[in-house]
Amino acid sequence: MLEVDHISASYGNIQILWDISLNVKEGEIVTILGPNGAGKTTLVKTILGLLHPNSGSIKFLDKRIDKLPTYKIVNMGIVLVPEGREIFPKMTVYENLLLGAYGKEAEKNKDQSLEMIFQIFPILKERRKQLAQTLSGGEQQMLAIARGLMSKPKLLIMDEPSLGLAPIIVQKIFRVIREINEKGVTLLLVEQNVHRALEIANRGYLLEAGKMVLSGDWNELLANEYVKKAYLGL
Amino acid sequence: MLLAISPPILIQIIVWGLIVGCIYVLLASGLNLIFGVMKVVNFAHGEFMILGGYISYSLSIFVGLNPYLSIFVSMIVVGVLGVIIERVCFHQILGTSKLNELILSLGLIYVLQNTMSILWTDYPVLINSPFESRVLDWVIIIGITMLIMTGFYILIRRTKIGRAMRATSQNRVAAMLMGINVEHINMLSFGLGTALAATAGTLLAIITSITPYSGEIPALKAFTIIILGGLGSPLGAVIGGLGYGLIESVAVTVLGGTWRDAVGFIILILVLIIRPMGLFGEKEI
Numbered sequence: 001m002l003e004v005d006h007i008s009a010s011y012g013n014i015q016i017l018w019d020i021s022l023n024v025k026e027g028e029i030v031t032i033l034g035p036n037g038a039g040k041t042t043l044v045k046t047i048l049g050l051l052h053p054n055s056g057s058i059k060f061l062d063k064r065i066d067k068l069p070t071y072k073i074v075n076m077g078i079v080l081v082p083e084g085r086e087i088f089p090k091m092t093v094y095e096n097l098l099l100g101a102y103g104k105e106a107e108k109n110k111d112q113s114l115e116m117i118f119q120i121f122p123i124l125k126e127r128r129k130q131l132a133q134t135l136s137g138g139e140q141q142m143l144a145i146a147r148g149l150m151s152k153p154k155l156l157i158m159d160e161p162s163l164g165l166a167p168i169i170v171q172k173i174f175r176v177i178r179e180i181n182e183k184g185v186t187l188l189l190v191e192q193n194v195h196r197a198l199e200i201a202n203r204g205y206l207l208e209a210g211k212m213v214l215s216g217d218w219n220e221l222l223a224n225e226y227v228k229k230a231y232l233g234l
Numbered sequence: 235m236l237l238a239i240s241p242p243i244l245i246q247i248i249v250w251g252l253i254v255g256c257i258y259v260l261l262a263s264g265l266n267l268i269f270g271v272m273k274v275v276n277f278a279h280g281e282f283m284i285l286g287g288y289i290s291y292s293l294s295i296f297v298g299l300n301p302y303l304s305i306f307v308s309m310i311v312v313g314v315l316g317v318i319i320e321r322v323c324f325h326q327i328l329g330t331s332k333l334n335e336l337i338l339s340l341g342l343i344y345v346l347q348n349t350m351s352i353l354w355t356d357y358p359v360l361i362n363s364p365f366e367s368r369v370l371d372w373v374i375i376i377g378i379t380m381l382i383m384t385g386f387y388i389l390i391r392r393t394k395i396g397r398a399m400r401a402t403s404q405n406r407v408a409a410m411l412m413g414i415n416v417e418h419i420n421m422l423s424f425g426l427g428t429a430l431a432a433t434a435g436t437l438l439a440i441i442t443s444i445t446p447y448s449g450e451i452p453a454l455k456a457f458t459i460i461i462l463g464g465l466g467s468p469l470g471a472v473i474g475g476l477g478y479g480l481i482e483s484v485a486v487t488v489l490g491g492t493w494r495d496a497v498g499f500i501i502l503i504l505v506l507i508i509r510p511m512g513l514f515g516e517k518e519i
């Protein structure tokens with residue numbers, strides 16, 4: 001479904017990503033792991049066209065997307081729940097959700113999507129008339145995820161959705177991820193929480209200092225000596 | 235000092251303040267929209283305004299169109315021109331550097347002024363109202379402003395495209411991630427902003443004569459108003475515009491006409507000292 005093929009990317013003169021390859025197949029949950037500053041966010045930004053690779057190619061559903069503007073990529077069905085929420089602060093929760101359903105397909109299904117979202121996150125229904133900036137941090141994160149779901153993505157990319165949330169909410173978010181995957185949405189999940197991520201993912205990639213150092217099935221990675229030592233504290 | 239003013243003069247001050255305020259509201263709202271969405275200060279905003287006035291003038295002279303109807307025609311013409319200028323000029327340099335944007339919009343001032351000077355000469359022109367009664371003109375000016383601002387409000391607040399504009403102004407990257415074509419939104423916002431300026435220009439040419447250079451001072455005042463109102467705050471532009479008109483009207487009556495242009499800037503400087511984020515703006519975090 002998504003094929004990232006030997007890409008490099010830089011901010012100005014500083015190269016961040018070195019020869020990265022990765023693929024996601026339809027129906028999978030794939031996770032990208034790695035320490036702070038490894039380049040995970042840079043990689044997803046590059047997939048979404050917010051940054052264009054200096055070399056290599058990115059294909060989605062067999063079409064080249066690495067030179068397309070972001071809105072076209074989004075309208076093809078790749079949706080990002082960005083790191084750090086990035087909600088629209090001075091709009092209501094409801095308006096934020098409507099913006100998630102900006103694309104034509106998503107707009108047709110918006111009532112149905114809203115119903116589903118309010119079921120998953122009842123708090124958002126309660127707060128739907130409130131300005132998004134007045135939500136708590138955790139609620140804002142839920143809103144960002146819900147807004148992503150409103151877009152009816154084919155591939156949903158989430159950049160550290162559990163960052164800064166209470167354990168009980170993290171649990172809930174991982175449950176939601178599994179649920180939407182069962183509904184047919186393919187997921188690419190960036191996480192620092194290695195254990196949790198590998199529990200729900202089919203496969204994973206380990207990114208360090210802008211290079212892909214390891215990849216494999218979830219159980220291979222969990223059993224890997226290096227991963228155990230460096231990331232699981234075993 | 236106000237106590238010494240007799241009631242009829244007080245009414246005159248208020249009415250004149252409101253009329254001029256209407257023009258400022260339209261001008262400042264357009265400027266504010268462009269700034270909010272594109273983060274570009276359109277220094278040539280006053281020239282788009284005057285161009286709107288001239289187009290309405292020509293329509294009323296050569297086509298015999300009622301000036302209050304020609305507002306809507308010149309609004310569309312200037313709006314389309316705004317879209318083209320955004321596409322051809324601003325689009326190319328947006329995000330390269332603030333200095334480029336500054337030079338471009340300063341340059342546009344002279345391009346537009348010279349063009350208007352060639353087309354309409356430098357002699358002052360006035361649009362003649364079809365009505366005998368000045369009072370009727372005032373009522374219509376206030377009514378048209380309310381109509382246009384209501385339309386603008388509905389567009390921004392209640393439509394999908396308006397929501398996309400607000401989204402782009404609040405968080406550009408997130409808007410892109412929603413599948414919004416932000417370049418498209420830039421074009422529309424610039425077009426809509428200049429269209430609003432054009433309506434202000436027609437109203438201005440109805441109450442007083444204009445030359446190709448009459449846009450400079452009102453544009454400066456519109457900058458003051460959106461700074462006072464808080465950059466990007468739509469309500470701030472409305473309250474700021476009306477307030478500015480009223481204060482100016484009081485100053486002209488009480489202190490004399492020489493104070494017309496100075497008083498606003500004195501207020502601006504005072505407000506910036508006391509409340510650097512503007513009266514209605516929020517602190518940047």
Ligand SMILES: Nc1ncnc2c1ncn2[C@@H]1O[C@H](COP(=O)(O)OP(=O)(O)OP(=O)(O)O)[C@@H](O)[C@H]1O
Pocket residue numbers: 011014016034035036037038039040041042043083192
């Ligand atoms: N806009 C930018 N300009 C220049 N350098 C940047 C920019 N954004 C990120 N970087 C640098 O790129 C590197 C990778 O950053 P990135 O945000 O991709 O890391 P990450 O893996 O997502 O980290 P984290 O887990 O902390 O979110 C870092 O060294 C960072 O300083």
Ligand SMILES: [Mg+2]
Pocket residue numbers: 040041042083159
């Ligand atoms: Mg990151």
